Amino acid sequence: MTPSTSNSNLDAAPTPHSSLGATLAVFGLQIRRTRVGRKPIVAAVSVVLVLAAAIITRYTSEQVTAHDAVERALQYGVFGLLVFILPFLFSAGSISEEVESRTFVYLTARAVGRWNVVLGKYLAGTWFVWLFLMGAVALLYVGAFASHPRELLELGEELVRVISALTFLAFLYTAVCLFWGTLVPEAGGILSAVYLASVEFGGAWLPGPLRLMSMNYQAQQIAGLPKGGLLAEYAPNVSEGWAAAAAIALTMIFLAVAMVITRHREYRWAT
Amino acid sequence: MSAAETTEGTLGDATIRTVRLSKWYGKVTALQDVSLHLHASGPNTSGIWGLLGPNGSGKSTFLGLAAGQLRPSLGSIRVGGVSPFANPNVLAHIGLCPEADALYDDLSGLEFVSAMARLSGCRRQESRDRAAAALERFGLKNEMHRPIGGYSRGMRQRTKLAQATVHEPRVLLLDEPLTGTDPKSRSVILDQIRERAAQGCLVVFSTHVLHEVEALTEQVLLIARGQLVAHGHVHEIRDLLEEHPHHIRVVCSDSRRLAARLASEEQEIVGIRFPSESCVEFETTAPEATYAAITKALVQDEHRLESITSPDATLEALFHYLVARGTHGAGTGADAEVGQHSPSPSLR
Numbered sequence: 001m002t003p004s005t006s007n008s009n010l011d012a013a014p015t016p017h018s019s020l021g022a023t024l025a026v027f028g029l030q031i032r033r034t035r036v037g038r039k040p041i042v043a044a045v046s047v048v049l050v051l052a053a054a055i056i057t058r059y060t061s062e063q064v065t066a067h068d069a070v071e072r073a074l075q076y077g078v079f080g081l082l083v084f085i086l087p088f089l090f091s092a093g094s095i096s097e098e099v100e101s102r103t104f105v106y107l108t109a110r111a112v113g114r115w116n117v118v119l120g121k122y123l124a125g126t127w128f129v130w131l132f133l134m135g136a137v138a139l140l141y142v143g144a145f146a147s148h149p150r151e152l153l154e155l156g157e158e159l160v161r162v163i164s165a166l167t168f169l170a171f172l173y174t175a176v177c178l179f180w181g182t183l184v185p186e187a188g189g190i191l192s193a194v195y196l197a198s199v200e201f202g203g204a205w206l207p208g209p210l211r212l213m214s215m216n217y218q219a220q221q222i223a224g225l226p227k228g229g230l231l232a233e234y235a236p237n238v239s240e241g242w243a244a245a246a247a248i249a250l251t252m253i254f255l256a257v258a259m260v261i262t263r264h265r266e267y268r269w270a271t
Numbered sequence: 272m273s274a275a276e277t278t279e280g281t282l283g284d285a286t287i288r289t290v291r292l293s294k295w296y297g298k299v300t301a302l303q304d305v306s307l308h309l310h311a312s313g314p315n316t317s318g319i320w321g322l323l324g325p326n327g328s329g330k331s332t333f334l335g336l337a338a339g340q341l342r343p344s345l346g347s348i349r350v351g352g353v354s355p356f357a358n359p360n361v362l363a364h365i366g367l368c369p370e371a372d373a374l375y376d377d378l379s380g381l382e383f384v385s386a387m388a389r390l391s392g393c394r395r396q397e398s399r400d401r402a403a404a405a406l407e408r409f410g411l412k413n414e415m416h417r418p419i420g421g422y423s424r425g426m427r428q429r430t431k432l433a434q435a436t437v438h439e440p441r442v443l444l445l446d447e448p449l450t451g452t453d454p455k456s457r458s459v460i461l462d463q464i465r466e467r468a469a470q471g472c473l474v475v476f477s478t479h480v481l482h483e484v485e486a487l488t489e490q491v492l493l494i495a496r497g498q499l500v501a502h503g504h505v506h507e508i509r510d511l512l513e514e515h516p517h518h519i520r521v522v523c524s525d526s527r528r529l530a531a532r533l534a535s536e537e538q539e540i541v542g543i544r545f546p547s548e549s550c551v552e553f554e555t556t557a558p559e560a561t562y563a564a565i566t567k568a569l570v571q572d573e574h575r576l577e578s579i580t581s582p583d584a585t586l587e588a589l590f591h592y593l594v595a596r597g598t599h600g601a602g603t604g605a606d607a608e609v610g611q612h613s614p615s616p617s618l619r
Contacts, residue, residue, distance in 0.1 A: 013439045014392035016363045022390070029386045036377045102371040106434065109338050110390035111363035263357060266341050 022112035026120025030094065034128055039089050043128070046085050047136045050077035055143045066144045066151065073140055074162060075225050078133070079216060083166065084196045086132050087173035088189070091125035096181035096188035099267045108267065115259040122178050122255060129170040137162060158224060164240075165223040168247035172215055173200070175254035182258045185267070205229035209236050215250060218243035284351055285311040285318075285364075285441040285473040287337055291346035294332050294497075301332040303497040304346070311441070311473040318468040321484035321505070322477040324494035330477035331370055333494065334444045337475065338367040350442055363391060366440030368431045370447045370477075376420030380406055383419060384434045391438035398437075405433040410459045425456030432460055436467060443467055445476035449483050451578055454566050461486055480581045481508060481517075482558050517558040517581065521565060524575035526551035529568055537564050549577070 017025055034040065054073030058064055095118070098104035107117045141159065145152040176195060181188030203214030207230040211217045220227075221238040229235075287309045294302040311318040322330045335341040336348050339355035339362055348355065355361045375383050381402055388398035388405075406415040409429040414422065419430060432448060445464070449457055464487060468474045478484060484491050485505050493501040493508070501508075523529060530543050530551045539561055542554030555561040562579075569576050 013364060013441070014388075014397070016359055016392040017390075021392075022359070025386075025389045028389065032382065032386070033375060033377060102369070102373040103375060105338075105340060105367070105369050105371075106375075106387060107390065108340060108357070109362055109365065109367040109369075110387065111359045111392055111438075112390050113359050114357050 016111035019113065019116060022116035023120045023123070026107065026112060026117050027124050028120075030121050030124035031127070034090065034124065040128070043086055043089055043132045046082060046089075047132055047139075050082055051136060051139050051143060053077065054140055058144050066148055070140060070144045071225065073144070074137075074223065075220065075228070078136060078140070078166065079169075079220050079223070079225065080201065082133060082136055083169045083173065083216070083219075084201060086129040087125070087170065087177045088192055088196065090128045091122070091174040091177035092181050092189045092192040094121045094125055094178060094181065095262070096185035099185035102268065104267050114263045118178065118182065118255070118259045118262050122174060122258075125178065126171055126174045129174050130167060133166045133170055134163065137166065161240075162223045164244075165219040168222070168244060168251075169216065169219045172247050172251045172254070175251045175258070176200075179254040179258040179261075182261045182265070207231035208234035211235050212238070215243075215247050218246060285471065286352070287348070287350050287442065287473065287475065288352075289336075289346065289348045292333075292336065292343055292348050293345040294329075294336060294341060295344050300497050302329045302336070305333070305494075305497075305499045306346075307492070307499060307502070309473060309475060311468075311471050317488055317490065318472065319464065319474045319476070319488035319490065321488050321491045322475055322494060323479070323481060323484055323491050323508075324477070325479050328479075328495045329497040330479075330494055331446055332497075334367075334446050334475065334477060337442070338362075338365055338444050340367075363438070364441040366435035366438065366443045368435040368443075368445045368448055370450070372424065372427060372451075374419045374427055374430060377418060379416050379418055380411055380422070380426075380430050380433070381415040383430065384415075384437050387434040388437045393438070401437050402433070405437040406430070408436075408463060409433045410455070423453075424451040425453045428452050429456055429459060432463065436463070441472055443472050443474045445474065447478055448476055449478065449480075453576055454569070481505070482562055482581065485559070517555050517561075518552055519555065519558065519561060519565065520546070520550060520552045520578075520580050521569075522550045522577040522579075523569065524549070525572075528572065529565070529574060532568050532572065533561070533564055536568075537561060 016022070050073065054069055054077060057072070058066060058069035095104065098107070108114060112120075137159075141152060141155070145155075173196065177188070177192040180191040180195065184191055200214050200216045204211055204217040204220070205228065206213070211229065217235075218238045222240050222243050227233075227235050288307070290306050292302060292305040293300070309320050322333065324330050332341065336343060337350060337355065339350075339358055342356045350361055350365060353361045355365065375386075378386070381399070384402035384405055385398045388401045389395065393401055403415065406412065409432055411426060411429055411433065414426060419427065422430065428448065428451065432445070435443060435445070443464075448460055448464070452460065464474055464476065476487070489504050489506070491503065491505045491508060492499060521529060526545065526549055530545070530553075533540055533553065534543060537555070537560070539555045539557035540553050541556060544552050544554075546552055553561060553565070558581075565579065568574075
């Protein structure tokens with residue numbers, strides 16, 4: 001049964017992208033949608049509030065040195081707040097919001113693999129998270145050391161450690177939020193928040209070795225921040241290599257499971 | 272396209288074939304034992320198939336299965352000889368216009384349709400060119416740079432159709448494409464669907480309004496309570512409906528003036544009621560003539576139209592009648608070959 005295509009332009013259909021091309025196409029769309037939305041504004045406000053608190057503390061108290069101000073801002077403001085807020089903002093809803101608003105079908109009905117959709121959205125989310133975290137760190141150091149710029153030049157190694165630790169967390173937490181959004185689209189945000197708050201934030205304050213369950217704690221070790229919380233003196237030291245390997249492995253696991261779920265799942269279809 | 276290519280997962284002919292296709296959600300049966308074979312235009316067919324049924328009858332589920340969004344619970348569905356679920360090689364040749372009025376409201380029409388073309392495999396500039404051409408075909412040339420969030424319902428519907436056709440699909444699946452559209456949008460959409468079919472595209476569109484099927488095709492599949500209860504020519508259904516009056520509900524700026532005009536001009540209107548201040552419902556024995564008269568009156572009297580719908584109570588009654596006849600209805604069962612239907616009636 002052959003269709004009549006004598007005057008057809010059906011051969012004008014484009015050839016589907018390669019896997020990389022498909023991922024980049026989704027990435028580009030997600031970047032554009034995020035850019036025109038409100039999330040970058042919310043993220044910028046969060047960063048400004050944390051920075052403002054740090055800079056005000058630095059310059060209103062004579063007892064607080066630039067180094068102390070940066071350390072506290074990193075521990076409480078960046079590792080304790082921004083590193084959770086930003087992935088939640090840019091990743092928790094990237095699939096679940098689309099499923100709930102019924103636009104996800106525009107992606108799953110196209111000639112791109114579903115895992116390309118997940119990967120493209122993941123990379124876009126990670127890009128924004130990383131960008132805002134790096135912006136926050138850069139402004140924090142520049143702001144805190146504005147009166148002693150020479151000291152800033154001597155902090156090269158410290159900066160590398162902080163940037164590395166935050167990069168690992170950006171990749172991991174974005175994957176965590178995406179995972180919960182694909183698993184339970186109708187409650188992806190709340191489940192991401194509960195997981196990050198209990199395992200990652202709460203876990204970093206647990207007594208002794210228990211805090212190893214928190215990658216946030218391990219990342220703070222990479223960054224060279226002091227230990228806090230209960231029985232801190234019994235908390236084990238973590239090598240940078242081990243912490244990095246654990247962060248990468250966990251990221252891969254969360255991302256892979258999110259891809260498998262999305263590949264096989266029937267998302268909300270009829271009204 | 273060779274059989275080998277089909278085996279590897281690329282689309283063969285523009286066909287949809289189902290064998291004892293069933294789909295259920297928990298304990299709810301959405302589609303039951305549907306077997307059919309639809310194909311693009313040929314000697315006896317136009318390539319446009321109207322999927323007609325009341326709300327909740329299984330139309331959207333059928334389209335979801337054909338569009339690779341749902342997996343069969345039982346039986347099989349093949350588009351061009353290949354299972355479509357999450358299969359990019361097949362989806363490259365399918366265009367889908369979903370029912371939900373959901374779009375990326377922050378993007379402009381051009382950005383949205385370009386992005387959809389990009390996802391279908393086009394390069395950046397090509398996707399932009401194709402998107403602009405598609406939007407222009409659907410009458411959105413002057414609005415394509417505005418954010419979709421500011422579009423009217425008809426413009427949103429046309430944008431959905433533009434994204435469904437931007438990659439020149441061979442199978443076009445349209446879920447209630449005329450819902451909530453104004454006369455201008457309706458006319459543009461109907462023309463484009465006919466054009467696609469004339470080019471060899473298989474078009475399947477769902478609706479619960481018989482009049483919409485008549486405007487596009489003679490070929491109709493009747494679906495009710497998840498079952499394919501009948502298939503055949505639309506006039507055969509019309510014959511069945513003739514005994515029952517048809518209802519048309521219009522929401523516009525001055526419903527009483529519209530009612531007064533039509534009551535005095537149209538003898539086929541046998542009843543008028545006002546469910547609300549801005550809504551008037553006509554009961555007619557000649558729906559086609561009444562639809563035309565309503566459209567004419569709306570334009571000439573410069574009414575602001577919000578919607579024209581059919582409560583289709585009579586159609587519902589017809590479906591119940593056909594379901595009651597159950598398994599005796601044509602088009603059900605594993606052997607049905609709907610695509611090769613003969614001029615003889617399939618409705619019994």
